[in-house]
Amino acid sequence: MARAASTYPMTSSQPPTNQPQSGLDKKTSAILSYALGWLTGIIFLFVGKNDPDVKFHASQSIVFFGAVSVLNIVLSIVGSLLGVLGIIFSLAGLAVAVFAVVVWIMALVQTNNTGGVRAELPIVGRFTAPYADQLANSIK
DSSP: OOOOGGGSOOOOOSOOTTSOTTSSOHHHHHHHHHHTTHHHHHHHHHHTTTOHHHHHHHHHHHHHHHHHHHHHHHHHHHHHHSGGGHHHHHHHHHHHHHHHHHHHHHHHHHHHHHTTOOOOOTTTHHHHHHHHHHHHHHOO
């Protein structure tokens, strides 16, 4: 004997209203926006576009780690053109990379401790925050 279709409850394909569209909560999205530097920053800038805090963290990630990437590329090119003096530029590139790793770890810890709410990057936040605001506000 077959059951009538009306005896089964209707289900909704809509996500619950307390969850963001990406299925991740604010804290997880904010932490993941720093996970792979500017790459995950770009991803979460669009995935978390409905949450201004996630957009801010993603924008900070893009601005800071993008600047670090460009600086390391420039130091590598200049260093390769200078021969023996290029060692100085290689050491500067290494120092920039170590600094970026320290800021990255501090950003992950701070974002975890604040629950994903808007917070500037440690050490460099006052420099990157204005650019991050502009970038975050440009995504609708």
